[in-house]
Amino acid sequence: MRDFSQDHQWMSINTATVRKSRGQEVPLLDILDACARLGVRAISPWRDQVAAAGLEQVSRVVRSHGLALSGYCRGGMFTASDDAGLLRARDDNRRAVDEACELNAACLVLVVGGLPGGLQGKAEYHDIGRARAQVTEGIAQLLEYARERKMPIAIEPLHPMYAADRACINTLEQALDVCDLVDPARSGDIGVAVDLYHVWWDPKLQAQIARAGQKRLLAFHVCDWLTPTTDLLNDRGMMGDGVIEIPKVREWVEVQGFAGFSEVEIFSYRWWELDTDTILRTCIERHRSVV
């Protein structure tokens, strides 16, 4: 297993982690500057942040700072209650691939969507099997498009508590079943993003990481699970503050040959109350000591 204790060359910052500073939104370009200043080599930005700053401008600054993208957040949200909605999702995902290519991202991360309307509290249908079928179909279509552009796509299984509103792919096993179906050759053009927050509890985690194998382990996200967790979305813990055995799982992915970045993705009302540099310095310190 790689030694992370001496530096943070293999740490990436998901920009949601520093989306706010002292409770205020931070423009993406300021986040990129802060990362560069602290020697962060890689980031994973969100589409809304990129759109707000302007894709071309972000692309320029990313290159000038020499930042790598461990991933691009995010495509997905494939489900809809009518054909028009499915078409909109298809087109939007193609744009996401194009943006990921422009930014030279390692992969496009997919949060696949739950029941359509679920996120707005008004699920338009309740058949999660139907949602899953739409997701599989949407991914199959997107894979063709992404493959031509040489942009790997990574299914991120989300914690089951998000099944209704954010993603109906909820285990690594289920994500890999979809990968097997749409890419039986296991080409590596489609794989998974292993985010410990979502999968740490899974009794089949180690076995499914082995099943994924090097080619399909496209991203590795870390944070921690707090006890108690007080909010379903924005109470993720800083690495070391919760119960996840991060090094154990990192070893499992590295045994398979994963050699990419460890991406810090923390949605947290608590951390967003601190300032950008404090959050980043803490991420670096914890990356070296507990990841």
Added chain:
Amino acid sequence: MRDFSQDHQWMSINTATVRKSRGQEVPLLDILDACARLGVRAISPWRDQVAAAGLEQVSRVVRSHGLALSGYCRGGMFTASDDAGLLRARDDNRRAVDEACELNAACLVLVVGGLPGGLQGKAEYHDIGRARAQVTEGIAQLLEYARERKMPIAIEPLHPMYAADRACINTLEQALDVCDLVDPARSGDIGVAVDLYHVWWDPKLQAQIARAGQKRLLAFHVCDWLTPTTDLLNDRGMMGDGVIEIPKVREWVEVQGFAGFSEVEIFSYRWWELDTDTILRTCIERHRSVV
């Protein structure tokens, strides 16, 4: 599938559902009276409520009202960071079996425990594999004791969001793996409690219900999953208010031969603000219309 629309003879009330009325704790004996008055045939009481009212007294009132127990809540919490803790758990679980026998419960439901201390926000160790091994060992021991007393024990897989603090058995598949291990003959002395709140999201739900089969489907709990869910513990929905396809899953268990009660178990700050009769009448109405 049984027709529930004409009456509520197959509805059971988990007493946590009416633990409070207008925000105030309700003594168990008052709950039993209210259930009897509204023609509820079955309940599933909690040990702390029984202890507060006195086991003998509860047993007498249950019999005088002719109430059945669809289950007894709960045994489990098998994990500990030392041998003394494991022994305390073993002894406490034996007492739970004895109480379940006294009350003539259909089964003793097991919430197996998470990381020891997790519920108090101070996990004493972080190795969830160790917790799972302790749980399997604890269940194996308890099965011997319960079998002699002819009290079936039902593993209730809890939603993965409770893995750290309440139960490290989080899917039906995992629960059945434990059943297979400790009872390879599939005697029915140990089985599962299928609570839709915990398992509705599982892509393998139908397959694992079929795997369980009639003998191991010992309890069926209903409520609903709300979007958004605002609290990890006490924001369960009344049947029909959320996204779970209850009749579809009820059909899956009944196809296997399950013919027991549909137990309403709702932990909800919102519903606990209403009065006992309103909660119970709503349960009855929804049982007939959407379960």
